[in-house]
Amino acid sequence: MHDLKELGLWLAARGTEQQLLVPSSLPDPCFQLDGRELVSFSTNNYLAIANSTRLKARAKEALERYGVGNCESRLLGGNLELYDLLEARLARIKRKEAALVFATGYLTNLGVLPALVRSTQLARAYGYRTRKSWTHAFFSDEFNHLSIREGMRASGAPVVSFRHVDMADLERKLQSSNADVKFIVTDGVFSQHGDIAPLPEIISLADRYDAFVYLDDAHGTGVLGPTGAGTPEYFGIESPRLIHMGTLSKAYGSIGGFVATDEYVANILRLGCSAYGFTSTLPPDQAAAVLEAIxxxxxxPERRQQLWENQQLFVACMQEAGFTLGCTLTPIVPLLVGDEVECARLAAGLRTGGFHVDAIMFPAVARGQSRLRFIMNAHHTAEHIHRVVQTLRSM
Structure with a gap:
């Protein structure tokens, strides 16, 4: 442990050690910290649903009926009708035949991606004999979320990284691959950059090179598209090649993750995905809350409308103040700072001024790419937005 102690002292001396906040309430987007009210510009509770009266009432009703937690595996007595109802709703939203829910979004990627590759190995124990030895490969955007990267790594299949949203680079790598089964894996909305994957072009390449597309739509579900169905709805796309993944802990204000896909894939995942069958799932009150959130x-729809009005006001105010922003297509609006120490200083100054804005630094982003990540919220007021821009400008 001496090496870790030495490393800890070195990190502390650099001045970029992140201090964990200990709030006494959760952001809506306002919250209490050390007796002060702060306004969060970093909460994933996009639509301010998590603290809503409707959501709490539905969760309380389920809490009284089912208790605090589900201590059983879905495969061993824990499969409440509530989960089936939730999965059916999620499948309809994503226009797929079936869906499976998991305890968290991170666990969904960590379990599903390996299972897509390794389920045939499990089936061999029951006598299954494939007509050939299938080879697999993942093609992953370089800025995909860590949970995606860890899930692919756990699969044991080759992972080919392509440059961020660079379709020419992706095509070159698909073209040179000899894998029998190809998976193009991408975030829908990139959490540290705020940009949107070029899904029409990705689907076109998938059609051309006979690949599946695994879309992590954690930050798109509930936010993008005319009804909030996510990135595919935003582009007006449906495809049998799409496997949809999403979380329930952002726009839906709860906890959990899900995958929506064809029925035959869902059946395989129920048996072959250890993250589904070898652990407890989300608590019943959370499943009920997500049904209400949907x-x-x-x-x-006024919640989503207000979110987008706030996003447009923030972008306009920041640009008028002379700040150069990153992508401005989604509620995630990054302000690139570069230097880690300066980024931490700005975040601390904003906190002193009454605002919480996450300083995103290495290893979440590359060295020299530190940024303040502003996330818009349906309950931000115009006064919140004008004041945070003015505070930043004064620094």
Whole structure:
């Protein structure tokens, strides 16, 4: 452990050690910290649903009926009807035949991606004999979320990285691959950059090179598209090649993850994905809350409308103040700073001024690419937005 102690002292001396906040309430987007009210510009609770009266009432009802947690595996007595209802709703939203829910979004990627490759190995134990030895390969955007990268690594299949949203580079690598089964893997909305994957071009390449597309739409689900169905709806795309992944802990204000796909793939994952069958799933009250959140996204469209109005106001104010922003297509709007010490200083200064903005630094982004990641919220007010821009400008 001496090496870790030495490393810890070195990190502390650099001045970029991140201090964990200990708030006494959760952002809506306002929250309490050390007796002060701060306004969060970093919460993933995009639509301010997590603290809503409707969501809490639905969760409380399920809590009284089912208790605090589900201590059983879905395969061994823990498969409540509530989960089947939730999976059916998620499948309809993503226009797929079936869906599976998991305890977290991170666990979804960590379990599903290896299972897509390794399920045939499990089936051999039951006598399955494939007509050939299939080879697999993943083609991954270089800026994909860590959970995606860890899931692919756990599969044991080759992983080919392509330059961020560079379709020419992706095509070159697909063209040179001899794999029998190809998976193009991408975020829908990139969490540290705020840009959107060029899904029409990706689907076109998948058609051309007979590949599947695994889309992590954690930051698109509930936010993008006319009804909030996510990145495919934003582009008006449906494809049998698409495997949709999403989280329930962002726009839906709860906890959990899911994958929506064809029925035959879902059946294989139920048996071959250890993250589904060898652990407990999300608590029943959270499943009930997500069902209510889905209803809210559909019948309270004003939340999504206000989110986008706030995004447009923030971008306009920042540009008027002379700041050069990164991508401005989504509620994630990064301000590139570069230097880690300067980024940490700006975040601390904003906190002093009454705002919480995440300083995103290595290893979340590359060295020299540190940024303040602003995330818009449906409950931000115009006063919040004008004041945070003015505070930043004064620094």
């Amino acid at each position: 209803d809210m996204v559909e019948d309270e």
